[in-house]
Amino acid sequence: MSTAGKRRKPGRSEQRATPSTSAKVRSTHGGLRKTLIPGIPSAPTLIGATALLLAAAGAVTVSAPDSGSRLASGNVQRLSGQASVLSGASSISSNSSLSGRARAVSRDSQREALQDAADEDLQAAAEKQAKERNAALAALAASAEKQASLIAKNAWQTPVAPGAYHLTSRFGDCSTLWSHCHTGLDFAAPSGTPVHAVTGGTVSQTGYAGAYGNQTIVTLEDGTEMWYCHQTTIGVSPGQKIRAGEVIGTVGSTGNTTGPHLHLEVRPGAGDPVDPFAALVAHGIQP
Ligand SMILES: [Zn+2]
Structure with missing residues (x-):
């Protein structure tokens, strides 16, 4: 999945943000999120989506407090990396020297990637679950049939008919x-x-x-x-x-x-x- 087509055109205010070092990015991260990109979900929402995604994919579990501290420090790279692992998409935020704007865009496309991956994973999980349920039902039916034949074969009874002795x-x-x-x-x-x-x-x-x-x-x-x-x-x-x-x-x-x-x-x-x-x-x- 390419993220290029989903990049937003930088707005006027976004162009103003031109941090040159990663330290600067870190310091402006909170402000960017609140003022420039109101549509971006809050950190807890992203964490929740990531945790859900990871759980659905059977991957490592991320504890919210841990992720929260990473997000708070502006380290979106880790979250993006997790999405890449799951969706197979290459992430543009993997470069730590990206500008704040690129990071903002990255978060946006990353959210879409997360959503896409979540939809695909949910569907795959549902199909997998249905298959497993059918297999379990078939196994149960076979087992019941076998048990019934065993019972018929091994059931005990009195050697003289009841009432005749x-x-x-x-x-x-x-x-x-x-x-x-x-x-x-x-x-x-x-x-x-x-x-x-x-x-x-x-x-x-x-x-x-x-x-x-x-x-x-x-x-x-x-x-x-x-x-x-x-x-x-x-x-x-x-x-x-x-x-x-x-x-x-x-x-x-x-x-x-x-x-x-x-x-x-x-x-x-x-x-x-x-x-x-x-x-x-x-x-x-x-x-
Ligand atoms: Zn006897």
């Missing part, structure tokens, strides 16, 4: 019936009642397992094992991937039982069993 024995119950305390949660239901996968996973083992009767072990993605026991029938095979809610067999009384029920065990990392009731509750299910 009643709980008979809790984790940790001790009885002479067992050689040790209860390691699972019992869902009592008539034989043949469908058994649903509590959550998705891979069938890792099926078959008869002594006191557990007909047993199906499903391994979840995190390594947790789900044991489904005492079934009348087993409806899945090892290696088979299953989704939450999928029917994997039927309730029965095979193994060590006093009546038909599904014995559910939850074993994190294929290790010791934890309370299935608490595990279900932790996954938003109230069994």
